[in-house]
Amino acid sequence: xxxxxxxxxxxxxxxxxxxxxxxxxxxxxxxxxxxxxxxxxxxxxxxxxxxxxxxxxxxxxxxxxxxxxxxxxxxxxxxxxxxxxxxxxxxxxxxxxxxxxxxxxxxxxxxxxxxxxxxxxxxxxxxxxxxxxxxxxxxxxxxxxxxxxxxxxxxxxxxxxxxxxxxxxxxxxxxxxxxxxxxxxxxxxxxxxxxxxxxxxxxxxxxxxxxxxxxxxxxxxxxxxxxxxxxxxxxxxxxxxxxxxxxxxxxxxxxxxxxxxxxxxxxxxxxxxxxxxxxxxxxxxxxxxxxxxxxxxx
Amino acid sequence: xxxxxxxxxxxxxxxxxxxxxxxxxxxxxxxxxxxxxxxxxxxxxxxxxxxxxxxxxxxxxxxxxxxxxxxxxxxxxxxxxxxxxxxxxxxxxxxxxxxxxxxxxxxxxxxxxxxxxxxxxxxxxxxxxxxxxxxxxxxxxxxxxxxxxxxxxxxxxxxxxxxxxxxxxxxxxxxxxxxxxxxxxxxxxxxxxxxxxxxxxxxxxxxxxxxxxxxxxxxxxxxxxxxxxxxxxxxxxxxxxxxxxxxxxxxxxxxxxxxxxxxxxxxxxxxxxxxxxxxxxxxxxxxxxxxxxxxxxxxxxxxxxxxxxxxxxxxxxxxxxxxxxxxxxxxxxxxxxxxxxxxxxxxxxxxxxxxxxxxxxxxxxxxxxxxxxxxxxxxxxxxxxxxxxxxxxxxxxxxxxxxxxxxxxxxxxxxxxxxxxxxxxxxxxxxxxxxxxxxxxxxxxxxxxxxxxxxxxxxxxxxxxxxxxxxxxxxxxxxxxxxxxxxxxxxxxxxxxxxxxxxxxxxxxxxxxxxxxxxxxxxxxxxxxxxxxxxxxx
Numbered sequence: 054x055x056x057x058x059x060x061x062x063x064x065x066x067x068x069x070x071x072x073x074x075x076x077x078x079x080x081x082x083x084x085x086x087x088x089x090x091x092x093x094x095x096x097x098x099x100x101x102x103x104x105x106x107x108x109x110x111x112x113x114x115x116x117x118x119x120x121x122x123x124x125x126x127x128x129x130x131x132x133x134x135x136x137x138x139x140x141x142x143x144x145x146x147x148x149x150x151x152x153x154x155x156x157x158x159x160x161x162x163x164x165x166x167x168x169x170x171x172x173x174x175x176x177x178x179x180x181x182x183x184x185x186x187x188x189x190x191x192x193x194x195x196x197x198x199x200x201x202x203x204x205x206x207x208x209x210x211x212x213x214x215x216x217x218x219x220x221x222x223x224x225x226x227x228x229x230x231x232x233x234x235x236x237x238x239x240x241x242x243x244x245x246x247x248x249x250x251x252x253x254x255x256x257x258x259x260x261x262x263x264x265x266x267x268x269x270x271x272x273x274x275x276x277x278x279x280x281x282x283x284x285x286x287x288x289x290x291x292x293x294x295x296x297x298x299x300x301x302x303x304x305x306x307x308x309x310x311x312x313x314x315x316x317x318x319x320x321x322x323x324x325x326x327x328x329x330x331x332x333x334x335x336x337x338x339x340x341x342x343x344x345x346x347x348x349x350x351x
Numbered sequence: 352x353x354x355x356x357x358x359x360x361x362x363x364x365x366x367x368x369x370x371x372x373x374x375x376x377x378x379x380x381x382x383x384x385x386x387x388x389x390x391x392x393x394x395x396x397x398x399x400x401x402x403x404x405x406x407x408x409x410x411x412x413x414x415x416x417x418x419x420x421x422x423x424x425x426x427x428x429x430x431x432x433x434x435x436x437x438x439x440x441x442x443x444x445x446x447x448x449x450x451x452x453x454x455x456x457x458x459x460x461x462x463x464x465x466x467x468x469x470x471x472x473x474x475x476x477x478x479x480x481x482x483x484x485x486x487x488x489x490x491x492x493x494x495x496x497x498x499x500x501x502x503x504x505x506x507x508x509x510x511x512x513x514x515x516x517x518x519x520x521x522x523x524x525x526x527x528x529x530x531x532x533x534x535x536x537x538x539x540x541x542x543x544x545x546x547x548x549x550x551x552x553x554x555x556x557x558x559x560x561x562x563x564x565x566x567x568x569x570x571x572x573x574x575x576x577x578x579x580x581x582x583x584x585x586x587x588x589x590x591x592x593x594x595x596x597x598x599x600x601x602x603x604x605x606x607x608x609x610x611x612x613x614x615x616x617x618x619x620x621x622x623x624x625x626x627x628x629x630x631x632x633x634x635x636x637x638x639x640x641x642x643x644x645x646x647x648x649x650x651x652x653x654x655x656x657x658x659x660x661x662x663x664x665x666x667x668x669x670x671x672x673x674x675x676x677x678x679x680x681x682x683x684x685x686x687x688x689x690x691x692x693x694x695x696x697x698x699x700x701x702x703x704x705x706x707x708x709x710x711x712x713x714x715x716x717x718x719x720x721x722x723x724x725x726x727x728x729x730x731x732x733x734x735x736x737x738x739x740x741x742x743x744x745x746x747x748x749x750x751x752x753x754x755x756x757x758x759x760x761x762x763x764x765x766x767x768x769x770x771x772x773x774x775x776x777x778x779x780x781x782x783x784x785x786x787x788x789x790x791x792x793x794x795x796x797x798x799x800x801x802x803x804x805x806x807x808x809x810x811x812x813x814x815x816x817x818x819x820x821x822x823x824x825x826x827x828x829x830x831x832x833x834x835x836x837x838x839x840x841x842x843x844x845x846x847x848x849x850x851x852x853x854x855x856x857x858x859x860x861x862x863x864x865x866x867x868x869x870x871x872x873x874x875x876x877x878x879x880x881x882x883x884x885x886x887x888x889x
Binding site: 296 | 459629
């Protein structure tokens with residue numbers, strides 16, 4: 054099982070010949086992800102790490118059959134066209150690892166994905182991994198590191214920070230546990246899939262017993278997590294750490310989404326809302342994995 | 352988000368066909384009087400600063416004559432309003448208010464929306480969040496399907512829920528429709544009119560507005576001349592402007608640079624360190640812990656998203672340009688997925704250059720994750736003959752930021768003590784002899800943001816074991832090769848430009864193996880000048 058991606062998922066790579074696309078393709082292929090084809094306009098006929106390259110998504114599908122998921126390694130200002138092409142071709146899950154995507158392009162992409170009944174992961178998502186099955190994006194970075202940081206198991210991981218997805222997972226594995234699926238939400242202000250929506254997927258996954266999350270200041274994501282828990286749409290144990298408590302308000306810290314500006318988006322307010330619905334809120338990231346281990350060993 | 356000043360916003364509203372008060376922006380007291388004279392009626396003088404709550408802070412004043420206007424403006428122009436200096440004021444006709452409305456379009460990140468939200472309220476002029484809590488019946492909201500857009504009919508339905516006079520409904524919905532159009536054209540995050548005033552003589556006028564643009568879209572809007580598309584409630588510092596140039600056209604990874612202490616004199620006062628994190632989560636987490644431990648951070652810098660070594664190198668050089676910093680701390684509190692050796696080579700090249708003028712400078716590095724061991728080796732090898740107080744940590748200390756913070760404090764204290772005692776003689780800067788101009792004995796090629804030059808006369812291969820070629824095979828993308836027992840280029844200039852990933856490994860390894868033949872020249876976008884101005888060795 055796991056969520057969103059597993060060993061059967063048929064993956065397409067858009068922008069496969071670029072610096073990051075090539076790097077990620079090598080990683081995905083080494084991890085035995087089913088990468089069936091790649092696309093870069095004008096580079097059709099080439100091969101990248103053994104994966105055939107086509108000029109268009111349509112051509113790739115005609116040659117290789119249906120695609121379940123496309124991952125787009127296209128620079129932010131240009132990525133909209135690539136995603137729209139994938140959505141038009143009927144692909145139902147699109148992972149967008151690139152950052153700096155114009156806001157209104159994101160809005161158009163999300164609106165289109167609703168129309169097509171598709172899911173967008175990101176933008177700015179490092180990717181998603183179901184350990185031992187498949188990964189997409191450049192999460193893990195290298196096979197040997199991915200194997201070390203993500204061992205198969207029954208803990209779901211959601212992170213608003215790319216690197217922390219791996220850090221939290223690594224710590225979970227060091228506690229002798231493993232990961233069902235780990236996903237990085239992405240870093241932009243508006244995201245195709247939010248933490249609350251991932252939680253609903255983890256709720257349905259029989260291979261996930263508990264979810265840990267690396268949260269941040271700013272935005273509504275953690276407050277919505279509290280909502281789905283209160284509504285009973287997620288009932289398994291949930292452990293969360295929220296970064297950025299001592300940081301001044303009004304300044305953006307790295308992630309577009311991590312600016313404190315509205316009511317309810319400071320660390321304290323989020324923590325209160327989450328504690329109220331019975332989530333385990335830890336104030337030291339080292340406690341994330343330890344708490345998960347304690348709960349599961351009860 | 353990029354915030355626009357009220358006067359900029361009003362100019363945009365006017366061109367969009369939405370009425371704004373008559374008036375003009377002024378930068379001097381005489382200009383204020385002149386605008387008031389032309390208006391020849393009671394005026395309002397408004398500080399142009401990017402903060403809310405200007406009235407309470409004394410940034411808005413009324414006047415009934417040009418003389419009074421001039422007098423009132425004295426208290427505003429050039430003064431600080433909630434920490435921001437008012438360089439300009441807006442002088443406008445004072446409106447005779449019948450009633451006030453609120454109209455805004457913003458983007459919601461809520462899972463149920465993820466799109467534009469148009470909000471209209473008959474309770475204008477006050478904080479909309481207060482209205483939402485106390486009088487929700489006075490608010491009408493429309494979630495917009497971005498592809499379909501916000502139609503006349505949507506605007507009409509929204510307004511007519513709260514307003515009964517047909518004429519008013521028509522005018523307000525027309526304004527809402529035009530405002531949405533502007534929102535799309537500007538790639539805006541928010542366009543807000545508060546209050547939208549109905550005057551006693553029946554006009555509907557946008558009395559105040561707030562427009563914020565999206566950082567990632569400013570390249571589509573050169574008309575605003577935005578220097579740095581970053582969220583800040585103050586103008587960018589010189590160094591932030593330089594740092595933005597690292598990022599502006601280079602989409603390979605990200606470099607996020609904030610000068611936490613804008614006043615350089617304060618940094619010179621002592622005890623400040625340059626803070627550098629890897630990845631947003633790690634940087635926030637680490638900066639948080641360091642601040643809680645009482646460390647003084649001059650910068651908040653984050654290089655991540657698999658950046659090139661050249662980008663990281665530039666980021667470090669920018670931090671070291673701050674005069675008076677007394678330590679450098681790279682807190683990669685993250686099992687990073689990116690290949691960390693690019694950070695490794697960037698650190699080595701930058702610190703080898705910087706340490707010359709800062710013997711025994713405190714440097715604490717936490718770097719972990721993908722290619723951690725190789726990266727540690729690169730850093731230790733690359734800096735072994737360099738005078739630094741260097742401490743290097745890896746994954747076993749991944750979240751031990753507080754423990755590491757104490758280490759940093761100790762290093763900085765030691766360094767300050769030594770500086771006070773004058774133990775170290777600082778070398779005077781020497782201008783390096785420039786690599787000679789293109790001859791047949793110099794190989795060179797352009798990279799995406801710089802230039803690689805190999806001076807064959809200085810090349811010691813094969814004595815070095817072709818260190819540069821090996822490094823390029825491992826960390827680069829095969830730009831160099833061995834031909835007839837010599838180093839040569841593996842393609843034409845176009846191929847090389849596309850291939851080179853600016854990993855900096857060839858230069859560093861050449862130097863570490865006893866050569867001085869390779870130089871990766873990376874323009875620093877004005878840092879030299881900045882350093883000259885502030886007396887920082889180049």
